[in-house]
Amino acid sequence: MHLIFFLIFAAFCLAGAVNLLVQTHPINSALSLIVVMISLAVLYLLLGAEFLAAAQIIVYAGAVMVLFTFVVMLLNAGSEERTHGSHAAYSIGLPAVVAIFAIIATVLLRAQGLGTVGPANAITTTEELSTVLFTELLLPFEVTSVLILIAILGAVALASKGRGEANAPKERSQR
């Protein structure tokens, strides 16, 4: 059961990631990233992380990707233009990516002692997770809320219309 689900959703993951690279319009890339994220949520469930599977769908596939599609539709920028890009990216970047993947893959395939996962494995319940989160790791959790508050303020300050824009006085005179 676990094997079938893993094969199906790993294939979905890889297909979505490749589709993200192949598509030229950003909205298609964003939608294929949603496919990747939902398949990853299923893989989290297979690994016994039930809370993270729910959070993955709610936070990533829900909130973050809605923000992305909203911005893509707001800006209405159209398809990507195919340009040459930089030579350094092709000459150094591509071999480097292949080398990194090859190194990681060989290390993983040689690694001893990695376990397996199956139906008999225990599921980490939300209760266990929250017990650790709200006792041992309470301070990092509270600091994260401060981080999110700062991010909200920064996003509002960046996205609101600043003074140094060319079109700002024009709108003011229209009012």
Added chain:
Amino acid sequence: MNGFLAQQVPLSWFLLLSAALFALGIVGFLFKRNLITIFLSIELMLNAVNLSFVTFASQWHAVKGQIFVFFVMMVAAAESAVGLAIIIAIFRVRATLAVDQIDRMKR
């Protein structure tokens, strides 16, 4: 059939999938020419790293690995909010999302 249903999945397969997703994210980051798609590639890389965190948490039966993924999700949400605000600000000034044309700091 019952034996097939109870078949185990090696954890190294999850890690290989995570490495493949990370490599695809790097390729997107290097070769896509649209600002939003580059940002989507960064999100893909974050997701790939999250998958390996969850895999190792399952390997060691550790709850803290999963909590770290929770923190990564929170930081990624904050990061995407700020990043998209920056993209909107850039688009308002330059009226384009092509990274080849956003090169004022080179000149």
